[in-house]
Amino acid sequence: MKMKLLALVCCSVFSAGIANRGLAQESGLPSLIVAPFSGDTTAMQYWQPALGSGLAEMLVTELAKINKFQVLENSQLGVLMDEIKLGQDGFVEPSEKVEKGGFAGADFMFTAKVTQFGHKESKIGLGGFVPGNLGNLGIKQSVSNVRIDWRLVDAANRKILKTGSAIGEKKGTGFNIGVNISGSGGGIGFDNKEFMDSALGKATVLALSQITDDLKPFTLPESGRHKLKATQAGKEIAALSGKVLAVASKDAIIISIGAKQGLKDGDKLKLYETSEIKDDKGAVVFTEEKLVGEITIQSTQEDRSKATYSGDREIKAGWTVKAK
Numbered sequence: 084m085k086m087k088l089l090a091l092v093c094c095s096v097f098s099a100g101i102a103n104r105g106l107a108q109e110s111g112l113p114s115l116i117v118a119p120f121s122g123d124t125t126a127m128q129y130w131q132p133a134l135g136s137g138l139a140e141m142l143v144t145e146l147a148k149i150n151k152f153q154v155l156e157n158s159q160l161g162v163l164m165d166e167i168k169l170g171q172d173g174f175v176e177p178s179e180k181v182e183k184g185g186f187a188g189a190d191f192m193f194t195a196k197v198t199q200f201g202h203k204e205s206k207i208g209l210g211g212f213v214p215g216n217l218g219n220l221g222i223k224q225s226v227s228n229v230r231i232d233w234r235l236v237d238a239a240n241r242k243i244l245k246t247g248s249a250i251g252e253k254k255g256t257g258f259n260i261g262v263n264i265s266g267s268g269g270g271i272g273f274d275n276k277e278f279m280d281s282a283l284g285k286a287t288v289l290a291l292s293q294i295t296d297d298l299k300p301f302t303l304p305e306s307g308r309h310k311l312k313a314t315q316a317g318k319e320i321a322a323l324s325g326k327v328l329a330v331a332s333k334d335a336i337i338i339s340i341g342a343k344q345g346l347k348d349g350d351k352l353k354l355y356e357t358s359e360i361k362d363d364k365g366a367v368v369f370t371e372e373k374l375v376g377e378i379t380i381q382s383t384q385e386d387r388s389k390a391t392y393s394g395d396r397e398i399k400a401g402w403t404v405k406a407k
Contacts, residue, residue, distance in 0.1 A: 113190040113303055115152035116238070117143050120195045120231070127200050137271040138197065138231075138287070144273060145291050149299045155189055189238045190306035199230035199250075202257055202283050225257035227282035229290045235298070239307030247297045251289030255282035323406040327354075328387070330398045336390045338404050342383040350380045354392065355403040372403055 120138045122130035143154050202225035229251040235244045258281035271278050271287070278284040325340035340346060355372040362368050376394035383389075392398055 112151065112153040113306055113309075114155050114188065115146070115191045115193060116155050116189040117146070117193045118195075120197050122197045122200065126198060130197070130200070134200070134271060135197070138195075138291075141272060141287070142193070142195075142291055142294065145295045146298075149295050151299060151303075152191070188308055190308050191244070191303070192236045192238045193233065194236060195231050195233040197229070197231050199228045200283075200287075202227035225282050226252065226254050227258075227286040228252050229283070229286040231290050231294065233294060235301075237304075237307045239311060242307070244304065245298075245301055247294065249290040249293035249297075251286035251291075251293070253282040253285040253289065255285065257281060258283040323352075325404050327398060327400050327402040327404065329400055333393070333398070334381075334391045336378055336392055336398055338378075338388050338390060339386070340404070341386045341388045343385045346380055346383050346388050348380055348382060351377050352380070352390070352404040352406060354378050354394075354398070355405065356396070356399075357401055357403050375402075378404060 117139045119132065120135035122135055124130050146152055146154055229249075231249045232246075233249065234246050236242065237244060258278055271284070273279065275284075279288075323340060323344055323346075325338050325344075327336060328339050329337045331337070338352075353374060354376050356375050358371045358373070359367045360369040360371070375396045376392065378390040378392045381389050381391055390404075
């Protein structure tokens with residue numbers, strides 16, 4: 084059986100995606116993973132997983148241009164986990180190894196299914212006799228169609244936030260998407276000149292541009308992951324309590340909790356006068372707390388803070404401070 088082979092071997096756009104991802108690392112943008120695109124194999128004879136990975140990498144590059152997400156690496160997780168294992172097995176200097184548990188979490192996930200990806204090709208004869216060519220001179224023309232149905236999903240609760248369909252159609256020279264290379268294939272990406280110059284490449288870029296155009300004005304809600312973190316932080320703050328360790332003045336009250344417990348400059352804590360009732364052996368059998376006002380955090384260390392008090396009471400070491 085005559086088999087169609089891809090004109091070029093698989094080309095990776097991974098390095099280009101990494102370069103663009105670095106632009107948003109410290110921006111505070113919501114994080115996003117782009118899953119490899121799936122394909123409708125009933126409609127596309129030569130669909131291979133590598134094609135879906137190539138399209139996903141192309142989208143990563145396009146998403147970096149709109150500066151809306153911090154895109155996380157998703158296609159090379161196996162390589163990253165191998166790097167962690169090298170450190171755990173002692174092959175990397177302790178000061179340079181990558182620690183387990185350092186991966187960033189994703190707020191959102193982009194998924195897509197390609198339902199059209201190919202072209203119809205025709206040959207246009209130029210006519211006339213060309214010596215040595217038996218008069219068969221002609222140009223191959225094609226009409227390429229790409230359709231991508233996509234979803235933006237909250238990664239924490241699986242809620243679909245936005246859906247869309249992107250369609251690209253271009254006329255021009257053909258590109259052979261037939262693949263039979265060790266059971267995989269692809270060869271599509273921004274760094275594949277033959278693909279980018281083809282009608283299929285131009286139709287693909289048009290469809291991806293439609294996706295970014297749809298996402299750019301979309302107002303992102305607070306992600307489920309951030310809501311959960313905020314709820315957990317609120318519970319921790321609500322349960323927060325400490326003691327007054329020393330009182331140099333009303334502007335220099337030192338307490339036993341700090342940045343490690345989530346305190347920051349400007350936070351306010353309630354201040355309680357503490358009195359203890361002891362038994363005849365000197366053991367505390369009952370503690371009473373009386374609210375006397377609040378203190379304002381001025382500066383923090385890991386497990387200490389300095390605060391101010393604007394009330395009239397004389398503050399004493401041993402008193403209690405609480406978030407609520």
